Amino acid sequence: QVKLQESGPGLVKPSETLSLKCTVSDDSFRSDNFYWNWIRQPAGKGLEWIGRIHDSGATKYNPSLESRVSMSADTSKNQLSLKLSPVTAADTAVYYCARSWVYGAMGNVFDYWGQGILVTVAS
Amino acid sequence: DIQMTQSPSSLSASVGDRVTITCRASQAIMNSLVWYRQISGKPPKVLVFGASRLQSGVPSRFSGSGSGTEYTLTISSLQPEDFATYYCQQHYTTPYTFGQGTKVEIK
Numbered sequence: 654q655v656k657l658q659e660s661g662p663g664l665v666k667p668s669e670t671l672s673l674k675c676t677v678s679d680d681s682f683r684s685d686n687f688y689w690n691w692i693r694q695p696a697g698k699g700l701e702w703i704g705r706i707h708d709s710g711a712t713k714y715n716p717s718l719e720s721r722v723s724m725s726a727d728t729s730k731n732q733l734s735l736k737l738s739p740v741t742a743a744d745t746a747v748y749y750c751a752r753s754w755v756y757g758a759m760g761n762v763f764d765y766w767g768q769g770i771l772v773t774v775a776s
Numbered sequence: 777d778i779q780m781t782q783s784p785s786s787l788s789a790s791v792g793d794r795v796t797i798t799c800r801a802s803q804a805i806m807n808s809l810v811w812y813r814q815i816s817g818k819p820p821k822v823l824v825f826g827a828s829r830l831q832s833g834v835p836s837r838f839s840g841s842g843s844g845t846e847y848t849l850t851i852s853s854l855q856p857e858d859f860a861t862y863y864c865q866q867h868y869t870t871p872y873t874f875g876q877g878t879k880v881e882i883k
Contacts, residue, residue: 699863699875700863700874701874717871751819758826760867761868763812764831766820768819
């Protein structure tokens with residue numbers, strides 16, 4: 654069973670860059686079958702898809718965040734990264750990484766999630 | 777973007793009750809609808825995908841139905857672990873979007 658683990662600073666100053674990593678426990682990270690996603694959830698609120706990256710390096714971002722977001726993947730470390738800049742208080746949220754299938758009935762369904770990491774934007 | 781609207785936003789129910797939650801999409805999503813359950817402090821967990829397909833390992837008390845723009849999640853007999861928040865999500869097209877959630881509370 655694949656495990657995902659987010660890591661990074663829990664506090665970021667306004668106007669600076671939020672940088673997070675997600676480590677995937679097995680080699681499914683290098684499989685063509687999956688996308689690797691970032692999703693966030695402000696406290697007490699709903700879920701927002703940020704974007705995804707494929708093993709090929711292809712990315713797709715939510716247009717609402719596209720001008721500020723960047724994702725990358727390091728297949729040698731089974732890690733994906735998220736950068737969001739510049740941040741404001743509105744970016745305070747729990748950030749999750751999650752896996753989704755590229756094809757089939759489960760295509761684009763988030764079937765495995767990390768535990769999430771709370772990132773607070775404050776000075 | 778496809779807007780997903782859930783109803784109700786919250787409900788109170790007792791163990792053993794039958795519960796139904798509805799999700800409406802702003803356009804047809806070809807049955808590409810997922811239901812998640814989120815227990816406080818935990819990540820969401822897939823219950824149903826493709827509108828009506830039960831995820832492996834999910835109890836049969838959960839079922840999904842619907843088509844076009846209207847979808848429902850039914851819990852046939854509410855259990856203690858089902859007091860949680862439920863989200864729908866369309867997996868039809870990017871940006872993937874979620875409903876605002878339905879909180880199921882103990883009556």
